[in-house]
Amino acid sequence: xxxxxxxxxxxxxxxxxxxxxxxxxxxxxxxxxxxxxxxxxxxxxxxxxxxxxxxxxxxxxxxxxxxxxxxxxxxxxxxxxxxxxxxxxxxxxxxxxxxxxxxxxxxxxxxxxxxxxxxxxxxxxxxxxxxxxxxxxxxxxxxxxxxxxxxxxxxxxxxxxxxxxxxxxxxxxxxxxxxxxxxxxxxxxxxxxxxxxxxxxxxxxxxxxxxxxxxxxxxxxxxxxxxxxxxxxxxxxxxxxxxxxxxxxxxxxxxxxxxxxxxxxxxxxxxxxxxxxxxxxxxxxxxxxxxxxxxxxxxxxxxxxxxxxxxxxxxxxxxxxxxxxxxxxxxxxxxxxxxxxxxxxxxxxxxxxxxxxxxxxxxxxxxxxxxxxxxxxxxxxxxxxxxxxxxxxxxxxxxxxxxxxxxxxxxxxxxxxxxxxxxxxxxxxxxxxxxxxxxxxxxxxxxxxxxxxxxxxxxxxxxxxxxxxxxxxxxxxxxxxxxxxxxxxxxxxxxxxxxxxxxxxxxxxxxxxxxxxxxxxxxx
Amino acid sequence: xxxxxxxxxxxxxxxxxxxxxxxxxxxxxxxxxxxxxxxxxxxxxxxxxxxxxxxxxxxxxxxxxxxxxxxxxxxxxxxxxxxxxxxxxxxxxxxxxxxxxxxxxxxxxxxxxxxxxxxxxxxxxxxxxxxxxxxxxxxxxxxxxxxxxxxxxxxxxxxxxxxxxxxxxxxxxxxxxxxxxxxxxxxxxxxxxxxxxxxxxxxxxxxxxxxxxxxxxxxxxxxxxxxxxxxxxxxxxxxxxxxxxxxxxxxxxx
Numbered sequence: 001x002x003x004x005x006x007x008x009x010x011x012x013x014x015x016x017x018x019x020x021x022x023x024x025x026x027x028x029x030x031x032x033x034x035x036x037x038x039x040x041x042x043x044x045x046x047x048x049x050x051x052x053x054x055x056x057x058x059x060x061x062x063x064x065x066x067x068x069x070x071x072x073x074x075x076x077x078x079x080x081x082x083x084x085x086x087x088x089x090x091x092x093x094x095x096x097x098x099x100x101x102x103x104x105x106x107x108x109x110x111x112x113x114x115x116x117x118x119x120x121x122x123x124x125x126x127x128x129x130x131x132x133x134x135x136x137x138x139x140x141x142x143x144x145x146x147x148x149x150x151x152x153x154x155x156x157x158x159x160x161x162x163x164x165x166x167x168x169x170x171x172x173x174x175x176x177x178x179x180x181x182x183x184x185x186x187x188x189x190x191x192x193x194x195x196x197x198x199x200x201x202x203x204x205x206x207x208x209x210x211x212x213x214x215x216x217x218x219x220x221x222x223x224x225x226x227x228x229x230x231x232x233x234x235x236x237x238x239x240x241x242x243x244x245x246x247x248x249x250x251x252x253x254x255x256x257x258x259x260x261x262x263x264x265x266x267x268x269x270x271x272x273x274x275x276x277x278x279x280x281x282x283x284x285x286x287x288x289x290x291x292x293x294x295x296x297x298x299x300x301x302x303x304x305x306x307x308x309x310x311x312x313x314x315x316x317x318x319x320x321x322x323x324x325x326x327x328x329x330x331x332x333x334x335x336x337x338x339x340x341x342x343x344x345x346x347x348x349x350x351x352x353x354x355x356x357x358x359x360x361x362x363x364x365x366x367x368x369x370x371x372x373x374x375x376x377x378x379x380x381x382x383x384x385x386x387x388x389x390x391x392x393x394x395x396x397x398x399x400x401x402x403x404x405x406x407x408x409x410x411x412x413x414x415x416x417x418x419x420x421x422x423x424x425x426x427x428x429x430x431x432x433x434x435x436x437x438x439x440x441x442x443x444x445x446x447x448x449x450x451x452x453x454x455x456x457x458x459x460x461x462x463x464x465x466x467x468x469x470x471x472x473x474x475x476x477x478x479x480x481x482x483x484x485x486x487x488x489x490x491x492x493x494x495x496x497x498x499x500x501x502x503x504x505x506x507x508x509x510x511x512x513x514x515x516x517x518x519x520x521x522x523x524x
Numbered sequence: 525x526x527x528x529x530x531x532x533x534x535x536x537x538x539x540x541x542x543x544x545x546x547x548x549x550x551x552x553x554x555x556x557x558x559x560x561x562x563x564x565x566x567x568x569x570x571x572x573x574x575x576x577x578x579x580x581x582x583x584x585x586x587x588x589x590x591x592x593x594x595x596x597x598x599x600x601x602x603x604x605x606x607x608x609x610x611x612x613x614x615x616x617x618x619x620x621x622x623x624x625x626x627x628x629x630x631x632x633x634x635x636x637x638x639x640x641x642x643x644x645x646x647x648x649x650x651x652x653x654x655x656x657x658x659x660x661x662x663x664x665x666x667x668x669x670x671x672x673x674x675x676x677x678x679x680x681x682x683x684x685x686x687x688x689x690x691x692x693x694x695x696x697x698x699x700x701x702x703x704x705x706x707x708x709x710x711x712x713x714x715x716x717x718x719x720x721x722x723x724x725x726x727x728x729x730x731x732x733x734x735x736x737x738x739x740x741x742x743x744x745x746x747x748x749x750x751x752x753x754x755x756x757x758x759x760x761x762x763x764x765x766x767x768x769x770x771x772x773x774x775x776x777x778x
Binding site: 408410411413414416417418419420421424428429432433435521522523 | 577580581582599600602604605606608610612613614615616617621625626627628629657659673677
């Protein structure tokens, strides 16, 4: 009993430590974001440099840089202070990007007339900041901070349990406690820890963010539009009619599969094959040039070539893991998002629930996930899947919800007036309406997954026990980064990171930018 | 109930929270028959658009019924179409697909639907825009697409919620003529139009009957019959007489 009380007290104190780090990081993020965001929105030259940079930075796997960052910071600021600076710095780098975007967009959408009024009354820069820019940005800043808080918690817990081979970089905090409790089989303690963490999350949401949200949104429109009054009634009867619609759809498709359509079918198959051949040719070219590059490198420097080979090999494996998990995230988030946006009246309540759930970082569950799946076959892959999944899913759902403001409020009415049901409604309305949200969500979800590979693929108890490897996939970039850090092989770590960043930037350019542009021409 | 009317609104009451003490609409009754154009006018926020959505079957009334040819409307039906104030085009569908959305009730094959939608677009002067997305269209063009979508499924009743208020006067004028042409053209299915508007002149120009509503809880103050031939001349003394008369009824305190 006494033991339990001591554990609870320790947990309370350590969670408070963690929360202090979080608040410091959030405050710092908001201040920096306000300056950077306002500057980028008001200065054309700054905008051209800052915004693309922020765009790249937010999709980079910052967590992957953590081992490197901690190594550097501790070189200059040794001891506990250094570790704390590194941890807070890391949390800032995870929180700041979406807040900057929020500030930037808020300032950009200030009505021109408001700025003209400010000029007419000759407001100085400070007055403009105080009376116009900051009040205009704050509602979005708070909204984004709620998301940032969840992201920050993920990094907080991860950074706390981070440890390296011989040197123990562990700081006091809930992340360390939970890992320790799980692996000393103190399940009561672990459960108490989770409950305390959860309570802190709830209290922060309701006692900190809710009042702020209420205060800064007092002049804004309600989150849920009044049209939603109709939504519940409108959505009635969807399920019943979808079976009929499905049969009709099949029938009409069978009808349309006539001879007259054969030519267009052949054409589209031909186009697909052509496109496929193009992709195949590009892939082949990439593989061949990589092999050539490795071969050349091998002649120059055998060690470098083997590092490069290992990086590429690990990236390929992690790529499959990350995108495979993303596929699962996609399959689940599409129906959930459609339900939230079109079929329920209670979107506000669900958003709150999801915000709270999302605040529970996958990493806090990691010790118990690892422990409970240990005897299963492919246990490391299961652990990796669960952690990657939990890291990415919320980005998709929140992104789609955030984009719901740009969907015409009469969409449901149009659907019902014209009897658009079943598959047709899914194809022509639901899926297309959420497409922009899905794309932005996918970018951030995949970035979050890449980030999480460093804990998902390799998990040791070195911070709290004897360094036993508890979960380790066969091969992966997250694992490789962990291993290079453990062995102190800075050169290899750098090579891995460079390859990692190149891969992310190339995917951004080839996949996401194209999709963005396509969406922009239609929805923009 | 008399079946000569296409739409029969009978004793409709409505409140947003379902509480009879918070009524927005109270005992609203009127009808619209073949070749009739009924406008609903009233102060801002009195529930005109809500009334129209009840007729469309989008919202359930607290009490009362809306009948279409004697059958109660409980949900949207194929014969009653709707034109929205802000057009309500789906931004992710091109013009052709937006119009085809209006044919969702239909059993036509996809290619027949496409042909019918293309025909309508030609009729509305939009033939070159079938592949365009709504974001490049002007307000007038958007509303033409909205109207083409509404009449695509050959409805008999057209409900319009302030359809011209987001348009400039010239465009609005030309669309008003289009609507009257549709109503009186036997080749087009629409036999009856019910329109919500805050523009009294527009109501007098187009309507056979004008339903004048009061402040909340909204009741009918008067249903005015406009007995003038089309096309109506705004400079005609009788026209301005009707306009003055309706304004007086709107601002009167009973």
